[in-house]
Amino acid sequence: MSWGVFPSAASVALQYLSLDFPQNQGWIAYNGLQLLSYFVTVFIAAPLALVSGLLQSPAVSNRIHLAGRRLNHQLARSVHFLVLCWFVVFTVLHTAMVYSTGLLTNLNHITLGRDTGGWGGFETYVLWMAAGVAAWIAATPLTLAHPRLIQRVGERIVGSVQGLFEHVNPKPGQYKERDIAPHLWPNGKMPTTEQYAAMAADNFAAYRLRIDGGVARPIELRLHEVRALPRQEQITCHHCIQGWSGVAKWTGVPMRVLCDLVQPKPEVRYVVFYSFVEGPDDGIYYDAHHLSHMYHHLTMLAYELNDEPLGLVHGAPLRLWNEAELGYKLVKWVQRIEFVESFTSIGKGHGGYNADHEFFGYRAGI
Numbered sequence: 001m002s003w004g005v006f007p008s009a010a011s012v013a014l015q016y017l018s019l020d021f022p023q024n025q026g027w028i029a030y031n032g033l034q035l036l037s038y039f040v041t042v043f044i045a046a047p048l049a050l051v052s053g054l055l056q057s058p059a060v061s062n063r064i065h066l067a068g069r070r071l072n073h074q075l076a077r078s079v080h081f082l083v084l085c086w087f088v089v090f091t092v093l094h095t096a097m098v099y100s101t102g103l104l105t106n107l108n109h110i111t112l113g114r115d116t117g118g119w120g121g122f123e124t125y126v127l128w129m130a131a132g133v134a135a136w137i138a139a140t141p142l143t144l145a146h147p148r149l150i151q152r153v154g155e156r157i158v159g160s161v162q163g164l165f166e167h168v169n170p171k172p173g174q175y176k177e178r179d180i181a182p183h184l185w186p187n188g189k190m191p192t193t194e195q196y197a198a199m200a201a202d203n204f205a206a207y208r209l210r211i212d213g214g215v216a217r218p219i220e221l222r223l224h225e226v227r228a229l230p231r232q233e234q235i236t237c238h239h240c241i242q243g244w245s246g247v248a249k250w251t252g253v254p255m256r257v258l259c260d261l262v263q264p265k266p267e268v269r270y271v272v273f274y275s276f277v278e279g280p281d282d283g284i285y286y287d288a289h290h291l292s293h294m295y296h297h298l299t300m301l302a303y304e305l306n307d308e309p310l311g312l313v314h315g316a317p318l319r320l321w322n323e324a325e326l327g328y329k330l331v332k333w334v335q336r337i338e339f340v341e342s343f344t345s346i347g348k349g350h351g352g353y354n355a356d357h358e359f360f361g362y363r364a365g366i
Contacts, residue, residue: 008032024101027115037090045086052080058239058326058366073245151359163363175235180306181246184238186313188285191276191333204317209301213272213338216263223303223317229253229261232300239366240327250321252302255294264291264339272338272346273320273331279353287329287352288343288362289322298323301334326364328354 009032015022022031030038054060055076098106107121108114111128114121143150191197199207204223212218235249255271271294275285293299302321303310310316315332322330329352343351351362 005032005035009036021101024105026106027109037094040086041090045083045090048079049083049087052076052083056080056243058237058245061237061239061245073243077243147359151361155361159363163365175237175247177235177249179247180235180249184246184248184305184314185240185244187240187242187327188332189277189280190312192278193276196276196333200312200316207317209318209334209337211258211262211337211339213340214265214268215339216265217261219262226253226301226318227303230257234298234300234323236298236323238327238330241360241364249306250300250302251304251307252300252318252321254297255299255301255320255322256297258301258337259291259294262339267341268339270340270343270351272340272343273334274336274338275331276333276335279357281357283347283353283356285331285353286347287320287331287354288340288346289320289325289329291339293322293324296322296324324365326366328352328360329364 012022012031012033016033025031026034053076055071056073061073098110104117104119104122105115107125108116108118109121111121111124199205207223209221209223209226210218211221230253231251232254233249233251235247237245237247239245269291270288271291272286272288277285279285299320299322301318302315303318305311305314310319315334318334319332320330320334340346343349347353348356350356352360354360355362
């Protein structure tokens with residue numbers, strides 16, 4: 001309650017640095033350095049961890065339009081990392097002080113709430129630590145042997161709560177030309193097949209987009225025919241699961257237009273996009289999306305990026321652009337689209353290449 005805490009903290013710090021520790025009176029009153037350390041941890045670092053974590057959420061970002069402003073994802077990530085550094089340093093120093101300034105007495109304070117000596121607090125501490133280590137040792141082989149079970153249990157526990165934060169409805173017009181990033185980071189392994197190389201060399205004149213499955217009117221479209229369909233432009237923010245984001249202008253055919261062309265059958269629930277590229281663990285890269293997402297006003301098959309034809313590294317000739325989900329579900333180098341009732345028989349049956357091989361969640365809403 002006094003500004004004197006600052007010179008007091010400086011004096012205590014000098015005593016610690018000189019290894020002439022001040023008398024430990026933590027049971028009665030903290031010294032100035034302890035007061036400031038706990039104050040920063042509880043009232044500054046903890047709220048900053050919460051706020052900077054939320055500001056990295058694409059849903060929160062889209063709602064308050066962070067990209068392109070001084071308060072943005074990168075600043076939030078930097079602050080979040082610095083707060084982590086503070087917690088690590090605080091934990092290490094705090095533990096070192098507990099051990100070096102009267103271990104038995106301090107552990108009695110912490111674990112038993114008593115200002116006494118003796119081994120009771122230490123024994124309690126050891127028991128709790130042993131229980132934690134035993135639980136970790138027991139859980140490790142279980143998680144390694146049954147990863148899908150653990151994933152399903154986790155989804156059951158947090159899925160409904162997670163869903164409360166996932167559903168955001170991005171609106172056109174949030175971002176302007178001035179917000180477009182000078183560079184949009186490309187992700188993913190490029191197609192290496194001779195078929196794709198030949199099409200790319202011929203400016204995709206031989207490309208055919210096949211749309212089939214549970215539809216009344218399967219179709220096959222050349223690239224110029226796709227470009228002839230009603231087009232849509234939008235400046236929106238792309239969010240990668242790796243944490244980075246970027247604003248860009250996209251042009252393409254809305255997926256709702258293609259849905260109207262092929263007329264999905266009543267039993268269809270998902271739309272599967274197949275890529276020309278193989279995943280790192282072999283097998284064609286694919287991803288399944290809920291049919292309702294195809295009617296979202298910002299979901300398209302994109303063929304232009306920033307008013308230029310889509311480049312090879314960004315998914316030419318066509319890539320899915322679905323603003324309701326994270327980037328790894330936005331399949332690049334699209335060769336086929338299939339409407340299905342279920343995706344359990346596709347790949348390993350988990351709804352996408354990353355979901356099959358890396359335990360990514362099928363839901364990846366922003």
